[in-house]
Amino acid sequence: MACIEELNYEILLGNSSYRECADYIKANFNEIYYVMPGYRIFDLHLIGIPPIPVGVDAENIVLPYLKPCRGSFVLKIQGINELLFLRTSKKEVIEFDGINYEVICWDGNICEKCPRKRAFIEGYRLVQNLKRPSLSSKLVEVTIKSLEMLRKS
Template sequence: MSCIDNYNHEILLKGSFKECSDYIKKNYKNIREFNPGDEILEGVMLIGLPPIPVAYDDDFVIFPFTKPCYGSHVLRVPLNQYIKSHEKIKETGEKKGILSKLKFW
């Protein structure tokens, strides 16, 4: 299990989930929509109301991230870390459900 703190990231905005989602839609063109529970980085799953916008800009992936007890933020993670994370997910080959990813389950 990974944590967002293990990735180099920059916080672009702190606010409600709706504010974060609207910020991405307003400021970025290359957007793909994901569902809650989708794993955006290894061990980092999206939380929020679908559809959740995820943007790609220059060498970065930008997405709204909700951390319980801390609120929602728009994060910017270098694309090379995003690619490495997805290569590692593909190497394992086994797609697990959300319950298998929780430490206490």
């Protein structure tokens, strides 16, 4: 698995909350795609509160990046190959907090019985019901690790 430090990136917003990073992308970019936590881009798995906004700026991808040891950032990374996949992937409309989002599924496949999708939706609802957003990044991270272990077996 790659590390974000190995990529050539520009920090557009740093030392912010995850919500501020997501709001920054929604406010400053017209072309936005929504992905679920665990979505693989640049050989990295994104973590965050679903749905995660991924913006497009010319040939660059703009994404909120949550690194548990450093905090939340908005990164701009050149990604022509990733753009093609984002634009051509299958999407599904999922409702969060009364808002409908067109969300790209993990592998570009949509499956109502997808255990990963269900786990993240339930994890999101749990965090919202507990009203403890500080739990969200850890919950998503633990869920991703659990699902990867299940996937390997």
